[in-house]
Amino acid sequence: MTKRDTGRGGPGTGPLDSARSGAGTGRGTGPHAGRAPEDVPPVPQVGRYLLLRRLGQGGMGVVYAAYDPDLDRKVALKLLHPNAQGDAEEARSRLLREAQAMARVSHPNVIPVFDVGMWGDQVFVAMELVDGGTLGTWLKAAKRPWREVLERYLAAGRGLQAAHDAGLVHRDFKPANVLVSRAGRVYVTDFGLARQVGETSSEESSPEEAEVLQGADRRMLETTLTEAGLLVGTPNYMSPEQFRGTALDARTDQFSFCAALYGALYGTRPFDPGSLKAYASSQSVEAEGTQSLGGTAPLTAPIPAAPPPALIREPPRDVKVPAWVRQAVMRGLSLDAAGRFPSMQALLGALSQEQRLGQRRRWVAATGVVTATLAVAAGAAWQQSRVCVDAGAQMDDVWTPEAKARLESAFRATGKPFAEAMAQRTVQVLEQYAEGWKNQRVQACEATRVQGVVPEDQFDRQVVCLERRRKDLRATVELLAGADAAVVEKAVDVAHALPTLHECQDVEALAEQQRRPSDPVLREQIEKLEGSLSEVRAQVDAGRYKAALAAVKPLEAPVVATGYLPLRAELRFHLGWLQEQLGDSPAASQLLSRAVFDAEAGRADRLKVSILNKLLYVEDGQKHFGPAASWGELAEATLQRLGGEPVLEADVKVNQANLAVSQGHFEEARARLVQARALYDKALPAQHPKRARTLFLLGRVMRELGEPPQALAVMEEALTQTEAVVGPLHPDVARRHGLLSWSLRELKQDDRALPHAQAVVDIFKVLYGEDSPQVAEALDEVGMCQLGLKRYDDALKTYERALALKRKALPADDEKLQPSYDGVGQALLGLGRARDSVEPLTLAVSFASAPADALGESGFALARALYETGRPPEARGEATRARGRFSEAGMDARVGEVDSWLKSLPSEAPPPPARTPARPRRR
Known part of the structure; x- marks a missing residue:
């Protein structure tokens, strides 16, 4: 597997290079044939994204349709103009601000951001590709009824409201910055001018933004994103406070929204930008003090008188739009921000009066209240709000x-x-x-x-x-x-x-999803079974597998009898996973496969992805690599249909990484884990356990790829995260220390490994007691580090302590005794006490069920001890057996060392007087 270009260099070559010859005329034979020259991308590729065609162009950059080969999907890719106004850092700041702002808002009516990065000296942002056009083009395509227009704008308004809830002001809302898919879904986009609520147009980046962008060049963070006197926004939709350059809040977007809606409903602009700018400039800054964040008017503030007709025009009389719509729009266009609605939510509520009035009429009729007095109406409104x-x-x-x-x-x-x-x-x-x-x-x-x-x-x-x-x-x-x-x-x-x-x-x-049955008795039965399955799910999550299996089996027949497919899929999901945990992988595969089809038939897509991910894991464990990969691909396809679910997507990528590790494809595993880490970091809180686990697994994969310094740094970061999640005295922390010690010993860094090994001992003493078997096993790792440092006296004491603890707790033939016997023998041999080392080393090789590499190390040490005590024939026999065990374990280097040692022995000569230093055993 070759490494993919990171996209940080300049334009490279790619699959679309063959079309470049036709770019000048648009009449080539490549994928751009027949298109206007200006629509053909100037380069074939930006980072990993393959450019397909130009979609549009604005003041900041060009938007292309592009293809993401990593995730097999089309995206919209915004690329900053090379000759954008201002210096390069200001331009980069603007686009990074756009990506940051949009990524902070998760809402069906806000365009999702997938990626942001650098390409040469330019910045790009990858977003969801919407198969439609802008709200402006939608309005021009046909004459639209006012209800249809209002419906689209209400959807866009909900996107703006989501941005406001995240603390952002768009500052450039207009029809060109709203997309409408062919299915009619509305997305607000182009947050390039977005600001924190309350920022003026001349303020520097906020501390929050500086934190998000930490590590970037400091000059970028100190760059003012708006030059003095430069208008920010689009004049046809700008509020007076934008013309003045004073503080902005959510009501700024409300003004722009109403200006755009006014134009869509009445076919004309609500004001002349030049006149409004002159009016705004004539007002003193002091008069606008109440528009700052700290001076926002209370909800009960009186509505100012209507603005002069010369500034905000009265809507045309010949356009049939309800009075309540006109009143809401005109209030949103108040020149004084205090006169507008207190929030977008309030504005949207006013614009939804047709639905609300219909509901209110039904409510009033049902309660018998038919009086039209103002007092009763006000009372009804108050009750409804409660x-x-x-x-x-x-x-x-x-x-x-x-x-x-x-x-x-x-x-x-x-x-x-x-x-x-x-x-x-x-x-x-x-x-x-x-x-x-x-x-x-x-x-x-x-x-x-x-x-x-x-x-x-x-x-x-x-x-x-x-x-x-x-x-x-x-x-x-x-x-x-x-x-x-x-x-x-x-x-x-x-x-x-x-x-x-x-x-x-x-x-x-x-x-x-499949609708629930209308029969109330059956619905009640489904709800009761759901409660029982919730209890099963909790047992499974807690690792109480036998109790969970006992609880779920009696539910199978009644669940199937309901005919409700999502419920049946969930039941078989739990049954299948429990079979896997209890050791029956073939039965698990069968049950999980059936659960997938139940979920598909019931259109329970998220549940389907979870089932597919477990199925991937189960098939991987059985070395069914082909089927495992297929299940993973089906999970990816389902996620693509869902439009992206970061946590589920990351879960799948982690198991795909494990599948790659099983096949020795470490580069692929690393790529999957890097993607999973990014998704988890975006979607999960800092102290979520999945983040630390994924990071640690990434470190282990990097070690296999021959990148020990980077791998250790990642694993140490994972250790820090784990301590933050569960505290310093938790078994998970001990496991992280243990694997770090083992990894460092493999790199011959026993001095760095020893503190991690000792940390495991210290944690286990607190958790399980000074004399516990867990402490004894942890002492074995400490001894290994001491042997590697040639601290044979310390190693002997450590291993003797471990052996004494194990003998108290374990039977004499327990395989867990083997490492301690080996350690005692290795330490004695290192101290020159070859005769004393023979007995413990002989006991170490007597555990036939121990791993081949462990028996090989003990056997080779025993061979050297036997030779030093004057028993060459026995030494040769033990060395030969050790060689076979090294060969079985695939340790070719150790096989060669045994061969060299055997060749060095004289045919018939007394053993050399000098002792041979002990070699620490690898585990």
């Missing part, structure tokens, strides 16, 4: 102070040193999950019952999804409230394994 206040209250029955106290008490009762730290971290994760559930439940209610922007059937699906997540949390809380020591060790993982709440926000995916 209907969602308690929408999240159901969570208070699951995550309660009593539940938290029971969990903490159960953890403390285990007596584990890490119990307090694990309780604290676990509670934090559960509280965040419960709070996220409540917020999402309230928001879903308000979007339907108050704002009227979400249909009832969509709301129903969200409620069903959220109710299932509540059951999942209940099952996890109950499990953790009765935790034993083994569960406490895994508690943070169990909490993080809760199914994502994000799925309940994906209304498109929810709508595609």
Whole structure:
């Protein structure tokens, strides 16, 4: 596998180079044949992206349709103009700002950003490719009814609202910066002018941005992104505060939004940019003080009088648009920001009055309130605004102070040193999950019952999804409230394994799933079975496999009887994975395969990806590499249809990396893990266990690729992350130290390995006791480091201590005794006590079930000891046997050393008086 170009150099050659000869005329025979010359990309490739055609051009850069060969998908790639205004660092800052701003907003109506990077001296941003045009071109394509226009703008407004919720102001909202797919989905894009709320156009980068861009050239962070006196935005849609260059907040975008909507509805501009600029310039900065972030007007602020007609024009009378739409648009165009709506959400609510009024009429009719007095109407509006206040209250029955106290008490009762730290971290994760559930439940209610922007059937699906997540949390809380020591060790993982709440926000995916039956009895049965499967899932996540299998088997028949395919897929998913964990991989493959088809038939795509990922793992374990790869590719294809799910995608890439390692394809494994790491870093909190595990695995793969310094740095970073996740006294931390010690010894860096080996001993003493078998095994690794440093006295004491502990706890024929016998013998041989070393080394080679490499090392040491004690024939026999074991283990270098030693022996001569130094055994 060849290394891919990182894309940091200048334009290189690529698969599209053959089309370059036709670029000048557009009449070549390559992929660009027949296109206008200006639409043909000037170069075939930017980084790893293959350019296909130009899509558009703006003041900052050119956008191309491109192909990403790594992820096998088309993207829109924005490339900064080589001759962009300002110096190169300012240009780079603008585009990096755009990528940063857009990447911070995750919403169906905001264009997703996939990648950002440098190509030579230019910056590129890769985004989702939308198969349509801009909102401006959509408006020009045909005469649109006002309802259809309003529907598109409401969707765009929700994208803006999501940006505002993330603390951003777009500053350049216009129809050209909104995309409409062929299916009608709306995306807000071009956040190149986005700012933190409250920033003026002349401020430097915020501390948050500096933190995100840390490591970049400091001059870039200190570059002012707007020159003095330079207008930022598009004049036809700019607010007065933008013309003035004063502080901006979300109401700035509200003005631009209403200016664009005014033009779309009435076919004319709401104001003359020149006149508005002159008006803005004539106003003193002091008069605008209330427009700053700290001076935002309260919700009850009076609405100023209408602006002069010469500035904001009254809409044409001959265009049939409802008065409530006109009133909302005109309020959003108030010259004074305090006179606009307090938020985009409030504006969108006002523009959704048709839906809301219809719902209100039905509500009023149902309650018998038919009076038209202002007092009653106001009372009805107030009551309606309160209907969602308690929408999240159901969570208070699951995550309660009593539940938290029971969990903490159960953890403390285990007596584990890490119990307090694990309780604290676990509670934090559960509280965040419960709070996220409540917020999402309230928001879903308000979007339907108050704002009227979400249909009832969509709301129903969200409620069903959220109710299932509540059951999942209940099952996890109950499990953790009765935790034993083994569960406490895994508690943070169990909490993080809760199914994502994000799925309940994906209304498109929810709508595609198999609908639940209308029969209320059957629906109730499904809900009850879901609760039982939630309990099974919690048991599986906690590693209680036998208990989980006992609980899930009785559910199989009733689940199948419901005919509800997503539920059947989930049941077979758990059954299959439990079979794998209990040692029956063929049965696991069969059950998981059936679960995949159930999930496909039920359109449960996220569940399908999770099943496919486990199936990939199971087939890999059976060395069925072809089928494993196919399941992984199917998971990728499903994710592509979903539009990207970072955590699920990263999960798949980790198992694909393991598959590559199984086949010795370490370059591929590294590439997969690098991608997985980037996805996890973007989507998961800093202390999520998956981030540390993936990083450590990446370090081990890098070591196999012959990059020891880089590999060790990555593994040490993973150790630091692990300590942050679970605390310093946790078995996972000990495992990281142990593997670091082993890796350093392999590199002959025993002095660096020894502290890690000793750290394992220290942790195990606290966790399991001074005289535990775990401490004895950890002492073996300390002894190995001491042998490598030729500290034979220390090594002898260490191994004798390990051997004494093992003899107390283990039977005489237990294979775990072998490394300690070997260590005692190796240390004695190193001290020149060859005669004393023969007995422990003879015992070390007597464990026939021990690994071949271990027996080879013990046997070769025994051969040298026998020779030094005057027993050449026995020495030759042991050396020959050791050679065979080295050969069996694939250790060709050690085979050669044995051969050289045998050849060095005289045919018939007494043994040499000088002792042969002991060679540390490799493990």
